Amino acid sequence: MNILLTGGCGYIGSHVAVVLMSAGHQVFIVDDLSNSRRDVVGNIAEIAGRSPAFYEGDVGDVAFVRDIFRRHQIEAVIHLAGFKSVGESVQWPLKYYQNNICGSLGLFQAMEAESVSKLVFSSSATIYGDPQYLPVDEAHPQHVTNAYGRSKLHIEDMLRDISASRPSLGVVCLRYFNPVGAHDSGLIGEYPRGIPNNLMPYVVQVASGKREVLSVFGGDYPTPDGTGVRDFIHVMDLAEGHLAALNFLSSNKGWHAFNLGTGRGFSVLEMIRAFEKESGRTVPFRMAARREGDVACSYADVQSAERALKWKATRVLEDMCSSAWLFQNRLSTKD
Template identity: 55%
Template sequence: MNILLTGGAGYIGSHTAVVLSQAGHEVVLLDNFCNSQKSVLGRLQKILDKVLPCVEADVRDTALVAKTLQDYKIDAVIHFAGLKAVGESVEKPIEYYANNVQGTISLLEAMKSANVKTLVFSSSATVYGNPQYLPIDENHPISATNAYGRSKLHIEEMLKDIAISNSEWKIICLRYFNPVGAHESGLIGEDPNGLPNNLMPCIAHVAVGKFPYLKIYGNDYPTIDGTGVRDYIHVMDLADGHLAALAYVRNHKGWVAVNIGTGHGASVLDIISTYEFVSGQEIIFQIEGRRNGDIASCYAKVDKARNLLGWQAKYNLEKMCSSSWLWQNFSNKA
């Protein structure tokens, strides 16, 4: 298949590009590089031993997206493009709705004009809001506590309406939990512009001396060690999940949502101790007060992914941390 990856040069997009390309698909990237690096294109070429076409564009440029779909004879789209920092979304809601919701509307208009009706959407576990029970399955009530989560929720609702309005659409929403780690080559990994927002890149920055210490927000939660527990998933497992989702959705009309996680949680202190083990570096940390909106535990029920897609995560926490450490050493020297 010919597949367009919006936001394809980003963290999850670049790893998915590798998996799809190695599976025999023809991959085209579209990215405006607002939160990714152009250097990833050369690193992808090293991994794949070929150049992936990349269109530098904002997904809100409907005409250019439509032209890209037509020029490359695209069969399906995987939509990664969008802003994704929860804290930033509270400060900049207009930017989040413009990039995420308006951007998706633009993409859908382009897809409609090009008669491309197969879509895998990069959604998020934030659509579940504060967990009412654990593990979280796809029937859990939907809500959102911040602009980022609401943008994903709005998009899911739009996609559901579109699938109802026209039976030719084939749409799957993958609700990610917490992607971490990097490709085994160490050539690509999580590389945000500016300061990282996520836990593991912050730990990696402490390990290489970029940060003096790690801030842990709260150690008095009702968890095994008092720190927050999350469902961390290796980014290559997540990339494989997109390959499985694409295989499913191309043969199934309508709309469906599927959790992508490991099915169990790890605490902040679990991550720190594992990272210390694989890196041989001490991770100095400081306990801070809880952040508003943070919750004690969040992890997925993943039976639907296994039953529907034939997919399940295979990498453990040690592999997540060791691949992150390999990437951090590469990026620190680059």
């Protein structure tokens, strides 16, 4: 199948590209490189044994995207492109609405114009807000507290309306929990620009000596060790979930949403200890005040994805930590 992959040079997108190509699909990446690197295409090619096609540009540019659709007879879209920092979205909400929502709108217009009828969308568990019950299932009330999460929810709602108007359209919204880790080759992984926004890359940078100490935000939550608990999922399990969603769309139309997680939570301190064990390095940390908007505990109910997509996360926390450390060591060697 010929698949357009938006944001394919990013952290999650690069792993999705590898999984799709390993399954025999033809991948056409569109990425504006605003938060990614072009040399990732070469790393994808080294893993997959062949190179994906790459187009630098804006997914919201309807004419640009329509030309790619026509040129390559695109049959499905996996839409990952978008800004993703919760903190930045609070500071710059218009930036997030312009990029995430308007960019998606242009992409969907191009899909409709060219009669492309399969779409997998990268959504987020952020749309659930502070969990009212655990584990969080897809029917959980949606309570968005920031512009990033609201942009994801708006796009989900747009897709619900669009699919209702186009009976031929099949849409899967994948609500990610907390992707971590890297490909086993160490060639692709999470490589944030500037100060990392997520726990794992910060832990990795402290362990490597790039940063002095990790701040653990909140040690007084009602959890076993007082630190926040999250559902961490290996990025390769997550990537394989996209392939499962694509396969699901081969025989299903309409709008669907599924959680992608492991179904269990690990605390911040558990993550740190596991990483120290796998890397052989000490990760200095200090306790800090809670961050506004953080929740005590969140983990997924994954029964729907297991049942409908025939998919289940199989990699464990140790795999997440060891692969992230391998990727960091390869980066250090290159630098």
